[in-house]
Amino acid sequence: MPIIFHIDLNSFYASCEIARNPSLADKPVVIAGNSRRGVITTASYSARKYGVHSAMPLFQAQKLCKHLVILPVDMNYYKSISEQFFKIIAHYTSEFEIASIDECYVDVTDIVYEYENAIELASQIQKQVMDTLHIGCSIGISHNRFLSKMGSDLKKPNGITVLTKTNIQSFLWPLPVGTIHGIGKKTAVKLNENGIITIGDFARKENYDIIKQYLGRNALLFYNRANGNDAVKLNSAHNQLQSVGNSTTLEKDTNDIEVIKEHLKRLSMQVSQRAKKRDLISNHITITLKYTRELSINRTYRLETATNDFDIIYETVLLLFDLNYDDQPIRLAGVSLSNVIARKDYSKQLSLFNYEKEKNDDSQTDEVIRSIQQQLPDTVKLTKASKLLNQTNHQKKYIDEE
Template sequence: TLSLPCSIGISPNKFLSKMASDMKKPLGITIITQRNLKEVLWPIKVGDMYGIGKKTAPKLEEVGIKTIADIANYDNYQIIRQFLGKNTLIYYNRANGRDLSPVVYEDTDMKSIGHSTTFESDISDEDSLKEEFKKVCLTVAERASKHDMYSNCVVITLKYTRFKSVTRQMLVQEYMNDYEKIYSYVMMLFNKHYTHEPLRLIGVTLNNVKRKEAIIEQMNIFDAKNEAVDPIDSLIENINKMTSAHLIKAKDYRINGKS
């Protein structure tokens, strides 16, 4: 384990959780609810309220706004408004435990997925290097699959010495995250750019990673038969079938003398 300290804040909304997480650093858990709000939150100095700047806090203190309880008191609203302007209502609500701002979670901030390995001793044997690349590619593929990310840009890093390293990339026509394809493109880059000198480190990275739903690929005409049938095309086809059926039926009537 890394034994990293962590403080946790638990509450009904984002603002209170932020305030709670700062109360017992570096290691602790703080819970703020509507029941203990006045006891836990209100005694805090105005300068320690999340969002109140270092320049604004002294000005508020000069006019008697010294704690969060003072901001929560509506009698002080107009005084506070002189310093916080249009944001006064936001801070008034927060001081009273109300915050409707959503938790913004972006898990698509990831721009690349990569892995590298440093050898205990430099390697120059190509077969051994290819085996090491297989391990690195497998790790990259597993990470990409875990996060459901795809890439159309493969990058390799070849580090020969502390001062000499080479990075090369390849743009491909498909987005992929499976091991076999990643490894095949990596080998293309390796075979083209490796100088047969001993290597200290190798690395593989997928750049320009995207989720499947964010990928817009040009349709291959040879794959068109696998695409869903266009509703208009389907309608025209049904009309043609019905017309053909009526013509055949009419022809049968004439042949049988029933026209």
């Protein structure tokens, strides 16, 4: 029988901040945009004692806790800590699947025999993560992914929980049905209205028809999970990034094109640098513009050649912006490469119109710019972005009209 760990770093963003500034250890720390409309991304456990939680508007949290410590998101720092965390896990085994920036599933079946038992191994991992990163983690242990995930949620922070087919009736079944990983709040309400209040109710065979009414073809999957069964296997291929992206929320909504393009240039550079660091490339470049909480657009341009070059990314982003922006004030901008692959795995498909020999990097950039230029009106000309990096005039236009 397999032995699966689910390891979850506790209150990750807030814990990262406390790790680099230990004086915050016992203070109510939240990570959020410092504006009235800001929403809390992460709340420390000290903050949670006041009723503060993630996804809560910042102004509400400040009413609950007058001495709240508000810190901005530092995603580059958090990603560096995340990478260190996964390196620690990789030291034990390569059989793990990254679930998000702060959690993973680990198959320890082939290494647990080296320890007294699974709990001793979990304790050692906890200690190494704390000693190295100064961040606590909770670990769920079971024979499948679902139960290990549920187990890590049962004892936070810094808990270790073992869930088996023989103890889920006492540990798992009394919990609210909404705590099943993958069951949304709206679905939980509908189930409650039909008498399915706990996971134990959900697991009863006589309630299956009701479950199927609201979960459709997923009903059997979740019914089996509630009864301790989950056939989904770990997939270490998920450790490969599917996209590389960066976004930024503006201090205030703006329709100043020059300001927006400054943000897009910075985001394009960040995406290029991150992709190059991992030697990833893509031919799908996407721009995101968010106008309101409900209204946003995502537009993607597909290049003939995969790249991580800043010039190509930025020129494509400018094209997408000029073709899709409608002069409304925006509150968030984003740039990303999707469907990324490792350069070593990339096999370039030459069309009949490609040169037989691969061009150098500058020639490839010029060729892409020429391709994009053909889609624009004659009155609009593209300028190679790298030529503008040393300019200090922030009002300089990157697409110049004649």
